[in-house]
Amino acid sequence: MAELDVREGVDRETIETVAGMGAYKYGWSTEIEMDYAPKGLNEDIVRLISSKNEEPEWLLDWRLAAYRRWVSLEEPHWAMLDYPTIDYQDQYYYATPKSMAVKPKSLDEVDPKLLATYKKLGIPLKEQALLAGVEAPEGERRVAVDAVFDSVSVGTTFKAELAKAGVIFCSISEAVREHPELVRKYLGSVVPPSDNFFATLNSAVFSDGSFVYIPPGTRCPMELSTYFRINAENTGQFERTLIVCDRGAYVSYLEGCTAPKRDTHQLHAAVVEIVILEDAEVKYSTVQNWYPGDENGVGGIYNFVTKRADCREARAKVMWTQVETGSAITWKYPSCILRGDDSQGEFYSIAIANNAQQADTGTKMVHLGKRTKSRIVSKGISAGRAQNTYRGLVSMHPKAADSRNYTQCDSLLIGDKCGAHTVPYIEVKNTTSRVEHEATTSKVDEDQLFYCRSRGMDEEEAVALVVNGFCREVLQALPMEFAMEAQNLVAISLEGSVG
């Protein structure tokens, strides 16, 4: 009993410290005039979104088919998530700043308020003017950004420079207009509209998102990124990202997202499709920092996301890295279809759930080709009253001879009111493949914390250090500038969680 008392003593103290801290840094909102589609969802809304984006007939038909299908579907409830019924008619499906009514031709024409928003978020929407022949200063790698604000993309940087390398990087609405043949060929080819309830919804109402095409044999000259910002109230964000990496090409893509603090829940249902052809490689890194709700579970984003990469041809490679710290509810399983022989999929994940957050996240590795390889490293951290579930599928199909998977799944508990769950599904339908699964669950060790504190670190610093150590393998998989951000985010997300 005495030991428990001590722990509770620590709890009280740190909870008080944190109460005055306001850990979520991006909870402010931008005052800007918006145009909304009428509330609720019906065929007219689908038509409206399609016409706002000046889409061709085939895409409208595609959306309508998805919508009609969605009406007949039921929301899935197999995940270990507990939330009130979502009223899909009680929110907006399209919201755009008035200033975006006439599409800005360049970043110079974008509403200064929007530019200021991204500046405040720390997202550079300016292309550094570099003299020809002068290298970027060391350590200042350039990153092209597509900035999505509520339902629209407000601008994409470095488009011209990327175009010189043959790389197409633009909003998906623009891609539909400018590169219809590519979009038509690949859209829905990885995540079909019929895939699941949330993907079907997204197919009907997706408003914008990013499109990437890397031509054969091209190494994308800089990292690409999309930054999603939800600003409008009672509005869902439904973006769609399509990345096509042609034969022998390479791209590293980063994704970040934040939202204001509001006391109502907001829905985010995105789809990311990645097509990877022969010998091509894609790295996709996410730092998900949607507003998580307050310590009592009021507000926060409901994040239902379908992400899938199709290693369509031989020796294609994909690496998903995710740091999930935000959202009230996370439902997300970035997956790899290892179709090509010798293709490889990797999934590195840190999922942190604090206070009243709930996360049900993991991956699917579907081995179809011969000698395909996959690796899963998942680090789940639960604190406060949070529930954190790793759910993962490893499937070895009959033809996936000599394939291999290695899964390592570690859970860390902070305090005694949270939960960690591991739900691995393993299917092996051939006799030559090998699947390894390792799992551990541990508590943040009092001795480790005391050791750090006796060397001068305060309790928050000590927890952050120990947890960052726990996550190290995943943090190392992130691109450098993202790793620093993620490391700080891990510390911030756990403020006040010591037990």
Add this chain to the structure above:
Amino acid sequence: MNLLEIKNLHVKLESEDKQILKGVNLVIKPGEVHAIMGPNGSGKSTTSYVLSGREGYEVTAGEALLNGVNLLEMEPEERAAAGLFLAFQYPVEIPGVGNMVFLRTALNAQRKARGEEEISAGDFLKLVREKAKTLKIDADMLKRPVNVGFSGGEKKRNEILQMAILEPQMCILDETDSGLDVDAMKLVSEGVNALRSAGRSFLVITHYQRLLDHIKPDFVHIMAAGRIIKTGGPELALEVENNGYADLLEGVV
């Protein structure tokens, strides 16, 4: 001025109603080296834990002052910033956290607490390399996660490295000699001796006289049943070595 002053310290375990320290008195002046010896369970390690602020102990009476300030009301990290350092008997492993990162985080935390500027990456690297060299700690050991996979000797050397970098005023060594072979003990002792100075004091807790051959104490205290029962010079350690504790313990409950 006394650097450390322990007055009538009474401590019991929180988990069971058991009195461990029953009136410890000790005064350490700047620059002095004190050794505490005593049989198992006499309260030696408890003294070090209570001074450094480990949880699980309840102080029922008495006080402990560092430079005249009551240590017992401070958080462990405040004690560290005030100049107290405990070299652990069992240094703790922290997987995934590089030794250098740990050292730098600790040093900067202390500097921040004292209102000093953080040390630059370059200066820190220089400092670590210099201190590590004297303790024969190689680059690999600095990169590896804190104490993970370290041998007993490496762990203890690592404690002394932390001490050398944090430069505390009052160093407590809790059975630093346990689990060390002769060579490792020599290395560790040399590390400690290099840190001796007019302003810095040491409290060396040990079972055996042999450590005191290397780290020469000014005073030796014998602890038994939660109290210091005898104080003398280095000759007292030799006496224990030759005769054991039996004679000294006579008459002590």
